[in-house]
Every structure is written in structure tokens, then in C-alpha cells.
Amino acid sequence: MGVVGKRVARVEGRERVGGAGLFADDLKFHGMIHAAVVRSPMARGVIRNLDFKRALKMPGVKGIFTFKDIPGNNCVPIVIDDQPFLAEKYVNYVGEPIAVVVAESRKAARAAVPRVVIDIKELPALLNPLTARNHRKIHLFGDNNIFRHMKIRRGDTDKAFAECDVIVENEYRTPYQEHAYIEPQAMIAIPFPDGSIEIRGSMQCPFYVRKAITTILNLPESKVRVIQCATGGGFGGKEDVPSLLACQAALPAWKLGVPVKLVYDRSEDMISTSKRHPAWVRYRSGATKEGILRAVEAEYVIDGGAYSTLSAVVLFRGTVHAAGPYKCENVKVDSYAVATNRVPTGAFRGFGSPQILFAVESQMDQLAEKLGISPLEFRRRNILRKGDRTVTGQKLEHSVGLEETLDRVIQASGWSPSTPKDDGVGYGLSTIFYGVGLGAGGKHLARTGARVMMHEDGSVIFSVGTTEIGQGMATVLSQIVADELGVPLSWVGMTPTDTSRVPDSGPTVASRSTTMSGNALKDACL
Template sequence: PAVFDLLEARNNKKIKIFGDDNIFKFEKVVKGNTKTAFDKCAAIVENEYKTPCQEHAYLETQGVIAEPLPGNVMRVSGSMQCPFYVREAVAITLGIPLSNAHIIQTTTGGAFGGKEDMPSIPACQAALLAYYSKRPVKLIYQRDEDISVTSKRHASYVKSKYGADKDGKLIAVEVEYVIDGGAYSTLSPVVLFRGVIHAVGPYKCENVDVEGYAVATNNVPAGAFRGFGSPQVLFAAERQMDELAKKLGISPFEIRKINLVRKGDATITGQILPWSVGAMETLEKAMERGRKLNNQYPIINNQCQNRGKSCVCPNGTKTKDLITGVGVSTIYYGVGLGVGGEHLARTGAVMEINNDGSVSFAVGTTEMGQGMKTVLSQIVAEELGIDYSMVYILPTDTTRVPDSGPTVASRATTMSGRAAQNAAGILKSRLISVAAELLSAEEKDILIKDNFVFYKDEKTEITFQQLIDECAKKRISLSSAGWHHPPHLIFDWETGQGDAYNVYAYATNIAEVEVNKKTGEVKIIRIIAAHDVGKAVNPQMVEGQIQGGTLQGIGYALTENIIRENGVIKNPNFSTYIIPTTLDTPEIIPVIVEDPYPDGPFGAKGFGEQPLMGIAPAVANAVCNALDISINELPVTPEMVWGKINLKLETRKATGVCRLKLETRAVTTHGVQLVQSTKNVDCIQQNYYQ
């Protein structure tokens, strides 16, 4: 018999898919004593949450070309994130040395995690055919094939219990986190680990008990997807924070301020955060931007729905069916592979300054549209003091570039950027030594900037090209290799205590929505997205990442859902799997927060995944804020919202509490004072964010 439900797979021991218990991996974090701590709580909220599978929806499907070459060499070119993963898979499959597996990453039309491990499958399929046929083989998946057989974001179930004191301080948290790994484990164990570490969000809590299960089912295997196990559990965590605030009668913004980690605080794993902790600043900057915007476009009082009367919405329309809401989420993300992937936490870069002063360098990090080539080139140019246009990155080819580890986990800027900076730094040191001799100066007084070499007061100078010519005369090597690995992490796997990641990135999202109570439709008016990136190497590209990730998060929040029937995907195309387009894009306001990370290039840290991660909870919280309902499942479809509205009205009518008397009072939202008059109305009440 087959099993397709993740809880049934875990709980029903009679159906065995994997081992004796269908559990690919179990992880836990234990801190303090939750059992006794809950007794001290003034408020406790306990809920269950569900999130669906999400398709990567990259524009270019999986595809490769395999070519057998003389000398028992197999060359595979294709769309991929991690060519060195593919090299190993092809070598093992064909029984050839790694040096004979020649892998080239071609221009890649999107990945989002879907081309981390999956390209090894079409690569090996094509390589086998090419190996035995002695002919080149081109293999490209059609869209329906790609959606039907490739990995997805894990569907999840979260059972969460939060307790706080009367002031809103978290006292105890218990979380049970279950993800559907599908028929094969693939990356589920490491996805689970990240989810467990992030289960409580960026908040302090001394009593925590988190249990995580990656279970086997007969569904299509799940794998890497932007956020890597965090978006699911953070959706639950951020909904819980709002529910706790509601129960205590305090603002959702305030409860986050009370509990957010700051520099020197400890995470739920007991890890002390010594640097680059911008969580609070993202919240404050997002709130500040929200206040400014809403002074310009005020949200007029519509927390009470007067039947038959018009409401004024942010876009100026008047309708009795629309009601607005505001939601917030603050999340964090461990940058890099963390303690579970330390064997891969290293990066190399090889560099050479050419005779004309231009720079060529090779790094195994891949470009997938995220702008990595631009960022790495900027880092090298900045370190050497030359113009960006003089830097050239070699194409990603396993015979020409060093293995820089996988381009995953928001690690590329931090890791490859630092390796490239180190390689450039070695060359810079040699250049300064030659320049000091040439200018009869001390090395500490030499400055290379804007393609010139200056001495001390910048009055004496030579060109960068003159310096390169001098190095050639002196036969100075202008080739170098840079290497970087982060500090070793110490972690207790039995208790889940210790250092999980070297650094974390933080973000706050504020969503303003408009809900049609007649149809249940949710329209996002505006999203303010504040992100702590350490240091923005290229601010324009940071904003682009925020905008793209936000739109992907909107899809996860409102429309995207893989529909499965007996393990078969029933919507394997873009006519039935609905992703947002530019027509669905709200106003997106990026806010860059910089809290430098000492071990990153010029203070930068990765953040590529987190723009998606906080959108769904912010949107769900905004809808709950508008309608005074609870949303515990994604996506937030019109059918779901309409059903909750009508269930709420029927419940109120049945209990005789539909009509409420509202007292005259002032309410402040985003710095705008609103006034309610005393009258009896049919009411959907809202808690405002202050």
C-alpha cells in the first residue's frame, strides 16, 4: 500500500516506505524546561499550521547536452547551480575519474534551489545514452515533465505552543515540525535541520522544545527551494507571535520589539550573537517607512465594517465590500551551510592580472540571474583599486575553475566574495611593495584607487598600468589563489545546542492588503521589505533581489499549490499552477539595512533567500488583521477567506454577539490618529499595528 499524507506516514507504522518508521531524519532543539515554564505564563496560544508544496517555476526547464570525447571523457553542458555535484554524479555513473567528467554550466534561466541536486539526474541520463551510443545527446524536459518529476518545496505540518508573561515576553515554546520528503530522502535531512534551527524565529526564549521529522511518503521527492525549510516553520512562528499579541492585547509590532534578538543575545540553540544583528533595525526602519507612507496615503478608519456604508481604502475607492489590513513579519536566516555542511564550507578563487592591467579570475560559483558575476567583479575591483570594467570572470567550467562549493544557502557573496577578495589582496600586497620601491615611499603610504597609484597626500601618482609594467620588468608574479573558510562551529547534536551558523541575516516585511469580504479575494496594496544585508556591495541589485523574492513570496502566500492525487501531480503546467505575474505586483518598497559582518567581504553577508521567506506570514497576518480571523494554512485563497468570513458571521449570529457597541476612542495606526464614533454596527474588529 502507498501513503501520501505526511502525518499518516509518520504515525502509521504498518505501512513501511523507509526503514521501520518512515522517518528520514529526526532533529531536536532542547533548551531549559518548557513543562514547568508554561505554568508561569500569563497567556498561551496553541495552533496547528500547514503549508503546501511549491514549484520552483524557473523559466528554463531542466536540460543538458552530453558529448563523449576522446580519452574516455564525458562533457556535459547544462542549466545547473552546482556543476561539481554533477561532475561527481556523472563520474560515479559512468565509472570514470572525476578529471574525465567535464561539466560546463551554461547560461541558466532560473534555479531557486531546483537546480541544486536535480540536474544530476538528466545529466546522468544523457551521459549514459551518449556513453553507449558514442553520439552527443541533448535532453530537455518539457514543462509538464519538469513539474511532474522534479523536487518541490516540502509540504509541512507544524504544531506550535507559545507562552508569554503579561508583558509579552516569551517564556516557553514547543514546536513539532514535520516535512514531507517524498519517496527519496534527497536533501530532506538538511532541509529539516535548518527548519528546526529557525523554528522560533529571531526571538529570545529560555525554554524551548523543538522536534522535527522528515518523513517518507509516496509523493514526488521534495528538495531545495529558496529558504530551505525555513519559510514553512517561520510562517507558523510569525502567525503565533500575532496570535499571542492578540491574546495579550498588545501590538504585533510591540511583541516583536520585546522579544527580538540583539547583539550579545542567544538564539534558541544557545548561540551568542556577537556581530551583525540587524533584526531590530529592520523592524524600526520598516515601521518608519510605513508611517511616512501612511501619512501621505492614510488608511482611513475601516476596522468596523458598517453594512450598507462605504469604506475608504488606500487607493481612494469607496466600497462596502472592501476592508484593509496591515501585517508584519520579522524573520532571520542562517547564512551558509552551517554546522551540518562544514565539510563544504570552503571556497577558492584563482586570479591573474594581465599585461594590460585587466584582471581574469576563476571561481566555481555559478551565475543564475542573481547577479553574482557583477558582485564578485565589484569586490575584486574594489580591493585592487581599479575600475569594475577591467575585471573578467571565467565561465564556470570544472576544468577551468576551482571547486568553490555549491551556489546555495545564500553563501556565494560571503564565501566566494571573501575568497576573491583574499586572492586580490595577495596581488595588492605585491603591487604596493613594488609601488613603494618605485615611488621611494613606505608601503603604508601607498594607495591604489581609481586606476592610479598614489603616494601619501595623493599629489604624487603613477597609473595602474605603469605599475603593472614595472612588475613585469621585475618579473613579479601577478597570479594568486585565494581561499576562505569560516570559523569552525561547535554543536551538540543530542540537544541541538551550540553554534548553528556563523552569521544570520534578518528581515522585516510589512504588508498592506485589501480584502473583498464578498468574494474573499485578497489584493496586496503594498509591501515594505527591510533587509539587513551586512553591507550592500551593489544596492541596486540588492533591491532587485528584494523585489523578485517578494513576488515569489506572494505566490507562496496567495496562489501556489501543487495538487496531488495518489502521488500524481494534477497541475503540471502554468495554466493550472498559478504564479504571480507583473500584473499582480503590488508596490514593493525595499529598505536596505547595513550591520556589517566582519568575516564577509567589506562586511557583506548573503541574503538571497530571505526576500521570499517573510512574505507569506506578513500577508496572512494582514488578512487576519483586516477580518479578525485566524489563518493557519497556505495559500490564502479566496475560497478559504470567504469560508472563514461566513463561518465567523454565522457563529456570531448563532451566539447573539453579532451586534457590538463601540465606544468613542482614538486609535493610532502608523502615526495616523483615527476616531471611532459610538454606534451599534455589524462589526469585524481589527487590532491595529501601532
């Protein structure tokens, strides 16, 4: 009997519950020192001078490093290579890294940071994406502060709106959202005498980290090994940010020839790391009296912060989801990722779609109310089914389980439009769709690798390039290997994800690990 699809104990569950997992901050290495980051106190300005004399006299301080010490390129590569590892002449958001202090203890490193005297000439800052977009005088990115502009054009919206019986138009705003992973960002860099360096830490995407280290240290990939430690949650917040953290540990480690550990405290983590993109949406939608969605116009603006990070890709997701899981023959969408002087925003579960889908579903409810139709029935009349085309033109030729899912939810919940509030708690209905995998915008990253080794006694160990971050990947992949090789689940183990064991496997994002690493393992088991 196979174990795929069966309810089994999580392979890492006992150690997590018992506190036995080795997280980055649990690790110690001989001669290891600690790092802390000197950050910008203002949103935009010109760095006139940095005075380290007082900080260097602090007990235990071993050194302070700036962009001048970087042997390679001062860049954290992600999508667009616009983000410096350490600020050079300008600072562009509160909390931007300027220098790295290292000392014998974490306490000593952190104590030295406020002793660094920073002289910055403050400049006017752009803190609102609507103001920043096409700003005439302040150019943070290009000549219009727009990281990316995307469009959807389908049918004739002007004509369709003229034929609608009901039209609803609104503006929506969504704020930052903090990931609130249990374990804050943490990284260790360990240099070796042969000129190689090893990075261990909390992360989702080890191959992103490797690329960042090779960039700033000017090393070949063969000299950089990245190993994921037990990771206390990510939700997207440990996709791109660990690359920056790894650089902050690696530079002093490389320069001094000793291991360096860097762990953010919770406040530093919340102030300086990526968040869900704040968004502004203007949405107009129209329907006929028969309850058919006829036209949608949307303008979608996300605040990318000071550097592009993943904003261009996040915008792609939001754009293709801009009409929701509904048929509509007339659609006009303009979406923008805009640069501001705020903390760079990045990946978060849903990746740009929750913001726009909040607007979509609000519009659907209001259209149904104006038409005097149940919000459930209005959705039934418009949901995508097999054979339909999405607003981007994709024909849904295979299984589309939306209608069945909707029916089962209503059956299980007993919901109806007349469901009374219970002690002030109301119940609503929302229907969404969500893209998994990297999609058309990420084809160049859609790769993976796996290695399987069977021992003489029949037990098995496997390696993959995607990471376990609490989603249960290690258990699912162990089940796949057990079934493919016909061995008990208890005989199967997974090594820590390590860039030296498998080829570049792309990022652990978009719910892709089971599909990509699972199929790679099936091939490896042949």
C-alpha cells in the same frame, strides 16, 4: 574610486535583456541526438516487465537505456545515497525515471516514450507524511520512514506553560511550492575519444553534477568536466535535480559515443522535479501578561517525498529557526523529515525556514491579540539583541540589526496596528531571521576556490566555482576583482563556471557566493 558598493550595470544584463545569452537549448553539437524519459505512471509498485519493441521501431529512435546499462553505481549521490538514477525493481513516486529513450530529434524521442509498455504491479502508497511516519507495514526508508529526526530541548516547558497567562495552540499546513524558473531543466552530455565526458547545462552546483556522473559512469573526476551554461533562474530547484538530468543525458551519450541533449518541457519539469517541502506544524506558545514569551513547543513534519535528497539539511534549517528571532528560555522542538510516495522535495529559497516561520509569526500575532498588546510592541519586547542567546544556545556577540531594521521598516512604511485597509488590502507585520552560509550541518562543503589571470594589457579574467543564476554574483565578484587590482570594471570578465578551472567550491546556495567566492578572489588577487 572603488566600485564595490556602487550601483553599476549588471555585467550579463545586456545579453540577457537582448536574448543573446547562450542557454543549454541554444547549443548544438555535431551528431547530437535527443533524450526523453520514461516515467512511472503510479506512486508505488513493482516493475514486472518493460517492453521496448514498439518504441524501438519508431522512426529515428537510436536506443533505450535502463539501470542494466549503467557501468557504475545506480545512485544519484546527494546527502544520503538512497535515490536510484533509474528505477530497478520498485517505483516509489509518479514520474520516477525508469528508462531513457534517445532519438534523432526531440520530437521523435518524446513520441517513442508512450510506446514503451510498462507492466507494474501497483502497491499501496503512502501519500501523507503523518500517516507514513512510523507506519507499521510499509517501509520506504529504514523501519520508520523517517529520514531525520531533530530535537531542541531548553529549560522546562511544562513548568513555564503553567506560569503563562496566555497560551495559544494551533496546527498549520503549507503546500508544495513550484520554483517556476523561466528556463526549464536542460542538460547536454558530450563524450570524447580519450574516455572523458563533458556536461553542459542549466545548474546551480556543477560539483554536485560531477560527483553524480563519476558515480554512474565509474569515472575518475579528471575525466568529467562540467560547465554551466547561462541559467534562467534556479531558486534551489537547480541545486540537486540537475545531477539526475545530467545522468539521463550522460548514460546514452557514453554508450553511443555521441552528444545527447535532454530538455524537459514545462509540464514534465513541474510534475517530476523537486518542490518546497509541504509541512505540518503543531505549535504551542505561551506568554506572561507583561508580554514576555515564556515557552514554545513545536512539532514540525516535512514531506521529503520518495527519496531523501536534501531533506535532512532542510530540516536542520527549519529546526534551528523554530522559535523565530525571539528570546525564549523554555523550548521543546521535535522535527521530522518523512518519506512518502510523492515526488522528492528539495531546496527552495529559505530552505525549510519559511514553513515554520509562518507558524511562528501567526502565533506571535495571536498572542499579542490575546494580551491586548500591539503586535509591533509584542515583538519589540521579545526580539533577539546583541548578547542574547538563540534557542540553540548560540550567543549573539556581534552585530544584531533586527531592532534597527524593525524601526526603519515602521518608519518607512508608516505602518501601525490601526492602519486601515485600502480597497480591501490589509497590511501585516512579520519579523523573521534567516541563516546564510552552510551552517553547522554543511561544514564539510564550506570551501571554495578562485583563479585570477591578468593579461599583458592589464585586463583581467577570473574563474570561480559558484554560479551566476540571476542573483547578480558575476557583477559583485567583478567589482571585487576590479577594486582589488585597481582596474576599471569594464576590464574585468568572468569565465563560465567550469569544474576544470577551480577546485570543488561547494554549492551555490544559502547566499554564500559573495562571501566565499569573493574572499577567495581577494586572496587570489594578492
